[in-house]
Amino acid sequence: MSDDTSNQGIPDPDGAANMIDTDYEIGQDNIETQVGPFNLDIHNPVFLVSGLTIVAFVFLTLAFQTEVGPIFDAMRKWLTSNLDWFFILSGNVFVLVCLTLIVTPLGSVRIGGKDADPDYTYFGWFAMLFAAGMGIGLMFFGVLEPVYHMAFSSPLGVPSPFDADGNLIEENVAAAKAMGMAATIYHWGLHPWAIYAVVALSLALFSFNKGLPLTMRSVFYPIFGERTWGWPGHVIDILAVFATLFGLATSLGFGAQQANAGLEFVFGIPVSSTAQVFLIIGITLVALVSVMRGLDGGVKVLSEINMMIAALLLLFVIIAGPTMTIVSDFFANLGAYAREVVPLSMPFGREDDGFRQGWTAFYWAWWISWSPFVGMFIARVSRGRTVREFVICVLIIPSIVSVLWMTAFGGTAIHQVLTDSGSQVREYVIASYSPELSLFGMLADLPFASITSFIAIILVIVFFVTSSDSGSLVIDTITAGGKVDAPVSQRVFWCTFEGLVAIALLLGGGLGALQAMAVSTGFPFTIVLLLACYTIFKGLKDEPR
Template sequence: MTDETANQGIPEPEGTAHIIETEYEIGQDNVDGSVGPFGFDIHNPVFLISGLSIVAFVFYTLALPEQSGAVFSWLFSAVTKGFDWFFLGAANIFVLFCLFLIVTPYGSVRLGGADATADYTYVGWFAMLFAAGMGIGLMFYGVSEPMSHFSSSMGGVAMEEGARTDWAPLGAAAGDTDAAIRLGMAATIFHWGLHPWAIYAVVALALALFSYNKGLPLTIRSAFYPIFGDRVWGWTGHVIDTLAVFATLFGLATSLGFGATQASAGLNELFGIPLGSTTEVVLITAITAIALISVLRGLDGGVKVLSEINMGLAFLLLMFVLLVGPTMVILTGFADYLAAYVQYLPALSNPVGRTDTNFMQGWTSFYWAWWISWSPFVGMFIARVSRGRTVREFVVCVLLIPSLVCVLWMSVFGGVAIQQVVMDGYTAAQDAPLELKLFKMLDALPLAGITSLIGIILVVVFFVTSSDSGSLVIDTITAGGKIDAPVPQRVFWCIFEGAVAIVLLLSVGGLSSLQSMVISTGLPFTVVLLVMCWAIFRGLQSERAQLR
């Protein structure tokens, strides 16, 4: 791309980087690239660097499981203890930035230009935002997280044994069950509400703005053109996209690891299939094979069909649990839990002076890193279906629609499990390990065998769609924004997503190793997202200048 092309039509504020105001065609050296002998698009170093690094990582973890396990454990401890304040502070900035866009004139900018029209109706768009909010995480944590926070917040005692916190003065006094329920649900909603969806909104808005309004390729580096200019087509951009690949891959691997352990626990509960790493490896291998079939069938014939099946099953399971459980208690609790979320939000999001270190580091820091790792994946999906929306309606809907879906899911599944303890004295779900809590909760309801089987199917299909969609996103990033890169390249990423999940589960730390890697890759990508906020602001400034 020449300097003349890059600068055409640009009002350049003093001391700022150039901003593209008109569409342009990327030069041959930036996107077209070449297709290698194995069908790989090797247009720039991103694919080679990230691909070879992942292959080396897999072999290292398999060859030295003890050593790698120790390294992963050290990473998790070092990052969560040293940077917990950074994760919490950054997530707060993302929420405030989104709220700023809603209430300022920048919200009137339309994605795709002033004359752009929406590609989808509100109903269809909301349905896809709803789909983006569903995943293995909701299946794994739908019961386990509300129950965990409810149990450990009773008595106003911190997550760390013996330590007191601010929670008691806030309402969770000793023996106050109602306050413990409200605090437990507020803590859960905190991890699934505005903060994570603000993270997704930042990435999705950046991709949509610079792709639809500036004519840049649909890849992470494009968002940084206002700051770095033509350097985004060089090593600066290569580093940004490579970090995005690592973050996405380890975020996906973590989700696949959670899915495998939960599916294994469910199969053991229903059919007596032995627990252990062998079952989990067989599950990941089999499901990755199914994902490969989905990859070869393409987006419409593969992931779209599976997503529609999964959404139907998830809705049926949700309605079943709502109707056979204490329906009115759950429905009234939904509003009360939202109120509790608002009440406790300042304390939960405060990064300073906290003594509840296990909650802040083991839960919140991990969650924010996990969400950040998933942000290129979900952000690209949201961007691709949001052309024609104003920034204001985009941010409002991306923050609210999926957040409410997550809150409803947690309120129903977590609410039923908690009421089983409070009303019936049934503590099986409370006493079970995290991956088994969902099935123990379903055990106390009618048709437990059928609903548990549906739960396993949901985990498996979420696994498949996540692997397929994730390989598409990574493929797009490593191909410089192409959405029609060679299929063998997508197959490569699909296989190695499963391979990374397997080797991390086989390492000494197991699921802890997965959490360690998502925390470690999420840390540098948090910096990327913070800079992205400034790039979005610069891009919106130029769009507003055009409208004057």
């Protein structure tokens, strides 16, 4: 590397080995870590600032539960109401960046260098991508969201198929059903996976190809140059830790509420904050075991188990539900999504404030706050793939699977709502609005309800565990200055505090508090991701193809 860093760019790597070695030495020499008395190998500014802040946050939230609830609620409402346009516009940028990488020659760059081989089979790789990316969310929202958007949200002004008394308005049914599914797929399709792909590709490129530490600050070397290893980089990594931790806590809160509701539905265990706290504690203990086993022995095994259970449950719903309707609706829903994705992506000139602010803005902030975790995890398991292969697999294939999942679960629920006024899913989503019970309400009207509901609880719990343990690995990597083999004791620390943050937020404000912190950390990290789009093109331009 040239000593002149005034242009703050990545030089053209002629003689790649020398370039990578030099880059890596500069990064590691300036991100010093220390081994402390408890066998901790930490990067002091990032670990200490983020660790102490999280400890203080947990203590204060638990100590002032009554006072913090309204604060969290006001924070969430202000951000989603005033910055919805910013989140929506940013999501569009991430999709366009990914589609550009697929169709341009930059897509032929191989992650890890032109001779790198993939570390995992397609099945193992895809299982880890999907389990880390959206597992708990698909379980929680797969039934709830399509029915809710059809009945209440009125995306783009499409009217509800129900009148004020809950009676069907036949002429509104087809349009409302199509828009309900299109709006749902919009939230679970290209846009969230594009967010993950941007973070994952930027981390993989600058770590495996440029030889820089596997941490968010490395992505910004083309912008900051050697200052990346100083406070500009510290701030980026600390933001990544906060975003990851609170994004995880939101998902863990959803998972705990749904698991608790399922246990009441199947076994009669009452829904309560106490039960949810014990669930988080128990599942965190299981996650600790997986964390101590490492990536291959813990996360990979659990992810593959998760995929098999999820596939079996999906297959059951397709067979036991309205099979032919699901098959035909899959293609119809893809068409509705393709038709509506551009109008739904417009940040201005719309009158569906409740949908845009209450759902889309929150989702985009949640995906962005979740992205350092999912992105770094995907980066760690994606060496050896070309950029085009990587983006297609991370962006297109999971989006199609999400469409299939939403069509099967949401489509079955919509069929039940429209054909049976006494269906349980209609009770839980439309009449009493108990979102955590929506999945179990849909399963209740299918055969073997007790068995499938129990399987759904297990699936939620295992998704919970894979999110917690893989998140701990990622946060530990960031706070260890990019090291992927830091001491197990540090991963145990972060896994423990992920659970404590989820508990603190549940007790200090419930679901609103969880959403507030996801949105609050997602906003500053959106700016980080927009800058990362520039550095991706800057870095890929200099890579051999």
